Amino acid sequence: MKRKLEISELIFKIISYTLLTVFALCCLYPFVYAVSASVSGRSAVEYGSIVLFPKDVQFDAFARMFSDNMFWNAYSNTLFLTLYGTLWSMLTAILGAYALSKRRLLFRKFFNFFLVFTMWFSAGIVPQYLNYIATRKVFNAAGIMDDKWLVVIAMGMAAMNIILLRNAFEGVPSEIEEAAIVDGASEFQVLSKVYIPMSKSTIATVALFFAISRWNGYFWARQMISNQNEHPLQVFIRLRLEQYTDPEVIAGWNETFAADSVIYALIVCSIVPILIIYPFIQKYFAKGVNVGGVKE
Amino acid sequence: MKVRAADFLEYDKENQVYRVSPEQAVRDDVEKHYWRHVGVTILKDWRLYLMLVPMLLVFLFWRYLSMYELLGCFKVSDSVVPVSQQLFSGFSYFKRLLVGGDTLSTEFWRALRNTFILSFYGLCFGFPIPIILALFFNEIRSNAARSVYQVLTYLPKFMSTVVMTSLVTMLVKQGSLTTGMGIISQAMESLGLISHEVANAGLLNNPSFFRSIYQISGIWESAGYDSIVFFAAIIAISPTSYEAAQIDGADKMAQMRYVVLPSILSTIVIMLITRIGSLLNIGYEKVLLLYNTNTYVTADVVSTFANRQSGMAGAGASAGTGIAAAAEMMNNVIGMLLVIGANTIARKASNTSLY
Numbered sequence: 001m002k003r004k005l006e007i008s009e010l011i012f013k014i015i016s017y018t019l020l021t022v023f024a025l026c027c028l029y030p031f032v033y034a035v036s037a038s039v040s041g042r043s044a045v046e047y048g049s050i051v052l053f054p055k056d057v058q059f060d061a062f063a064r065m066f067s068d069n070m071f072w073n074a075y076s077n078t079l080f081l082t083l084y085g086t087l088w089s090m091l092t093a094i095l096g097a098y099a100l101s102k103r104r105l106l107f108r109k110f111f112n113f114f115l116v117f118t119m120w121f122s123a124g125i126v127p128q129y130l131n132y133i134a135t136r137k138v139f140n141a142a143g144i145m146d147d148k149w150l151v152v153i154a155m156g157m158a159a160m161n162i163i164l165l166r167n168a169f170e171g172v173p174s175e176i177e178e179a180a181i182v183d184g185a186s187e188f189q190v191l192s193k194v195y196i197p198m199s200k201s202t203i204a205t206v207a208l209f210f211a212i213s214r215w216n217g218y219f220w221a222r223q224m225i226s227n228q229n230e231h232p233l234q235v236f237i238r239l240r241l242e243q244y245t246d247p248e249v250i251a252g253w254n255e256t257f258a259a260d261s262v263i264y265a266l267i268v269c270s271i272v273p274i275l276i277i278y279p280f281i282q283k284y285f286a287k288g289v290n291v292g293g294v295k296e
Numbered sequence: 297m298k299v300r301a302a303d304f305l306e307y308d309k310e311n312q313v314y315r316v317s318p319e320q321a322v323r324d325d326v327e328k329h330y331w332r333h334v335g336v337t338i339l340k341d342w343r344l345y346l347m348l349v350p351m352l353l354v355f356l357f358w359r360y361l362s363m364y365e366l367l368g369c370f371k372v373s374d375s376v377v378p379v380s381q382q383l384f385s386g387f388s389y390f391k392r393l394l395v396g397g398d399t400l401s402t403e404f405w406r407a408l409r410n411t412f413i414l415s416f417y418g419l420c421f422g423f424p425i426p427i428i429l430a431l432f433f434n435e436i437r438s439n440a441a442r443s444v445y446q447v448l449t450y451l452p453k454f455m456s457t458v459v460m461t462s463l464v465t466m467l468v469k470q471g472s473l474t475t476g477m478g479i480i481s482q483a484m485e486s487l488g489l490i491s492h493e494v495a496n497a498g499l500l501n502n503p504s505f506f507r508s509i510y511q512i513s514g515i516w517e518s519a520g521y522d523s524i525v526f527f528a529a530i531i532a533i534s535p536t537s538y539e540a541a542q543i544d545g546a547d548k549m550a551q552m553r554y555v556v557l558p559s560i561l562s563t564i565v566i567m568l569i570t571r572i573g574s575l576l577n578i579g580y581e582k583v584l585l586l587y588n589t590n591t592y593v594t595a596d597v598v599s600t601f602a603n604r605q606s607g608m609a610g611a612g613a614s615a616g617t618g619i620a621a622a623a624e625m626m627n628n629v630i631g632m633l634l635v636i637g638a639n640t641i642a643r644k645a646s647n648t649s650l651y
Contacts, residue, residue, distance in 0.1 A: 008547040016435035023429070024448040027516060030463050031451070033479060037466075048476030096351025099344050106337060111348065118355060121632045123362035124624030125580060125599055126606040126617055131362040134378070154358045162351065187343040216456035219581045223608065234458040238585070241462050250475060258475070263466060267459055274454045282447070 038264035045258035061261035074236035081232055085152045085214040090207055097165035098191050115159040132224050147225040155220050161206045168202035169195050205284045237266050369625045373618030389622035407601035415575040417511050425519045430526035449520025461585035464513050470498025503593040529560040565642050572638040576631035598627040
């Protein structure tokens with residue numbers, strides 16, 4: 001009896017390790033391949049003879065990209081959108097979530113429904129597009145000619161994140177708030193000195209969610225930002241991919257490295273900064289999904 | 297509840313009459329002048345309501361006004377006149393899409409079917425795999441080893457959709473006279489899974505591969521990350537439960553069935569509702585980035601169909617924003633019914649509900 005138990009557990013353990021190893025390697029492989037292909041010589045990349053390790057190492061593809069002003073421009077645009085976009089989203093979300101977390105708020109149910117309904121029903125991309133076009137006209141009339149600000153202010157708000165914050169604020173013990181009020185704290189001081197410090201980890205998680213969606217934003221940035229110099233990195237990568245996989249461009253290619261290497265180099269450059277900060281943000285990333293339960 | 301006179305009346309001993317109690321007088325006043333009291337409360341507490349304003353404005357302008365634009369599906373579309381002034385056209389666009397009998401209607405039905413198929417496959421394959429991964433993670437006793445595995449499997453989640461689709465495009469790209477095909481196409485060819493012609497033409501140009509590429513890249517991207525929540529539920533199970541089951545002679549499968557599964561069922565239900573809720577809301581961005589004219593047959597979904605028909609994509613003939621809005625309206629209404637339906641069923645079945 002005992003033996004049979006041990007055998008079944010052992011078999012399961014072996015299966016687990018094997019499949020996990022296979023899956024983990026599958027997850028890793030494309031990145032390794034991208035790095036190898038970005039630094040390999042032209043013929044090796046074009047004939048597809050690279051499997052894992054680079055051949056005829058060159059760094060011209062990287063050099064070519066680093067000397068491209070548009071690349072640095074795109075990077076700084078992405079940083080701009082991520083920084084200001086996250087700040088704006090966090091500001092509105094924290095203030096709104098704080099107000100929603102208060103039981104004394106009148107029409108609280110209505111306001112909650114106002115948020116949650118946008119999670120059930122979204123207008124879809126065409127109405128959103130028409131709406132953004134109309135917004136752009138209003139912005140231009142108000143003297144804001146930069147499409148970047150339209151992206152920062154109008155996009156990237158998510159009801160889910162506000163609900164996460166609201167739940168965290170609801171978890172703050174009311175005694176602490178009362179003590180602060182007795183000591184003469186105003187509403188804004190209660191928020192900044194009591195609520196924000198006490199829900200730091202949820203705030204970090206939500207900020208991370210906002211920042212990631214801003215960093216990754218592609219579709220609306222491409223649709224709404226008309227000036228090429230204002231394109232963020234994701235749009236830049238896509239445009240370069242479209243350019244360098246064009247048969248005509250490839251046919252007329254006469255560099256020492258393959259056109260593909262430039263794309264792989266671009267992919268590597270867009271992942272590396274995230275890999276660098278990954279160890280610091282990982283715990284918030286993992287925490288985020290666990291606080292995801294929504295309650296009304 | 298029985299209403300008693302003492303709740304709202306009090307006895308005046310001097311004059312020997314019943315009077316309305318002061319508390320009830322306030323209550324009556326509030327009832328009579330409800331909106332004045334609302335105004336006074338808001339004015340007294342104006343800071344709190346001021347905090348609410350930016351968020352409400354953002355949602356009003358860019359969520360609810362977009363929904364207002366959606367009403368264009370009932371109006372004669374016109375690129376110059378705003379929706380409010382367009383002429384009413386009733387359900388003509390819906391009729392045209394559903395029973396039009398022309399290519400537009402065929403394309404719409406194809407897009408609707410593709411939307412359902414892509415999301416249904418996503419549910420069938422994308423949903424169970426994270427749970428299985430979480431079970432496997434649980435088998436690894438050493439924390440260091442488990443961290444390594446977890447970090448590796450979360451890694452693809454950190455790429456943006458653009459980077460992920462660029463990588464996929466490059467890995468299965470077509471070959472030409474001077475350049476070879478993508479490494480995965482090569483591998484599949486040498487394994488004998490596909491012929492040289494198919495591989496060389498580029499898998500993304502072949503409609504019969506689009507769904508597999510879409511699902512596999514989806515699993516590659518998010519299975520590891522999605523397993524976090526299930527893993528958290530599994531490690532919360534007390535070791536004594538396993539021991540008790542072992543003493544009762546349960547082997548590994550029986551432990552899974554009678555210990556693990558019941559413990560993580562509520563998590564599974566919640567995640568399933570979320571999943572069903574966003575069933576029709578599938579990532580149009582990913583489809584837009586992966587599809588091309590050759591693969592419309594299997595790849596075109598309602599969002600991308602509407603995107604093309606509205607003319608916002610730029611190239612090609614478009615049927616107008618009214619048609620596009622009508623298509624999205626149907627998609628979104630079905631989506632909303634699915635969320636509410638899934639939520640109601642879950643609430644009845646297991647007392648777990650999301651909203």
